[in-house]
Amino acid sequence: MNKKLLLTTSIALISFTLIPTESTEAKMRYHTYENITVYKFRRGDSIHHDLFLKSFTLKSGSWLNQAKYINKEGGWELSSNYFESGKYNYYLTLSNRWDRENDKVVEITGRMPTLPWVNTKSSSPWLTTKPGDGKKILNISKSPHTIWTTKRRAVLKYGYGTKPEYYYVTSKRGSGWINKYALKLAPHKLLSVQVPANKQKVIIFNADGSKNYMWPNNNYTALKFPNSSKIWINLSDNRLEYNWADQNEVLINN
Numbered sequence: 001m002n003k004k005l006l007l008t009t010s011i012a013l014i015s016f017t018l019i020p021t022e023s024t025e026a027k028m029r030y031h032t033y034e035n036i037t038v039y040k041f042r043r044g045d046s047i048h049h050d051l052f053l054k055s056f057t058l059k060s061g062s063w064l065n066q067a068k069y070i071n072k073e074g075g076w077e078l079s080s081n082y083f084e085s086g087k088y089n090y091y092l093t094l095s096n097r098w099d100r101e102n103d104k105v106v107e108i109t110g111r112m113p114t115l116p117w118v119n120t121k122s123s124s125p126w127l128t129t130k131p132g133d134g135k136k137i138l139n140i141s142k143s144p145h146t147i148w149t150t151k152r153r154a155v156l157k158y159g160y161g162t163k164p165e166y167y168y169v170t171s172k173r174g175s176g177w178i179n180k181y182a183l184k185l186a187p188h189k190l191l192s193v194q195v196p197a198n199k200q201k202v203i204i205f206n207a208d209g210s211k212n213y214m215w216p217n218n219n220y221t222a223l224k225f226p227n228s229s230k231i232w233i234n235l236s237d238n239r240l241e242y243n244w245a246d247q248n249e250v251l252i253n254n
């Protein structure tokens with residue numbers, strides 16, 4: 001073969017392999033920050049012959065694998081893990097109420113009280129390696145009786161002020177990040193506690209190991225979980241503000 005022709009062919013092949021494709025964009029995901037209406041159509045010979053099949057609401061917080069604007073349709077064709085726009089059918093919305101996956105940033109991280117939690121049967125039951133992202137580890141809805149212990153929290157900041165919150169939890173089944181709405185406190189007793197008469201104060205412990213105090217003449221709301229000697233005292237209406245003390249250190253009101 002002529003060397004010049006061979007070189008030209010080789011350059012053409014190299015150039016072809018370097019042409020950007022849509023595979024990178026296809027891996028981009030989108031996170032909805034409002035409910036959106038989605039319309040399912042069957043494709044016809046032309047846009048005027050497309051057949052409307054049904055509509056449904058996609059809830060805020062859902063993930064999309066594709067959100068591509070189609071000029072002739074006047075909207076965005078969508079695909080997700082549960083429905084996909086393809087050769088015969090497509091899913092259309094007229095409102096782009098979502099953010100790209102890489103638009104979110106962690107706004108707050110911090111330690112949490114090691115409270116026990118259980119699954120709420122939410123629509124976001126997956127443990128992942130990163131808050132709101134990463135590799136899926138475990139679907140906790142398949143372990144309805146497992147107790148999960150919180151360790152840390154992270155708040156993500158999307159566009160338009162939405163701030164989904166994630167907890168890092170552990171159990172015998174595994175550990176990872178999960179949306180806070182996938183959890184509720186494990187069965188417990190709600191108590192009213194105070195400082196015993198023979199004490200000037202009671203030391204209670206924060207999530208980071210630092211100390212706080214209960215003072216006399218105050219009633220405190222507290223939680224008591226089965227098979228634990230700890231009493232979790234709430235110092236505010238924030239469920240992240242629980243501090244603990246041994247049950248023998250406080251007076252439990254009848």
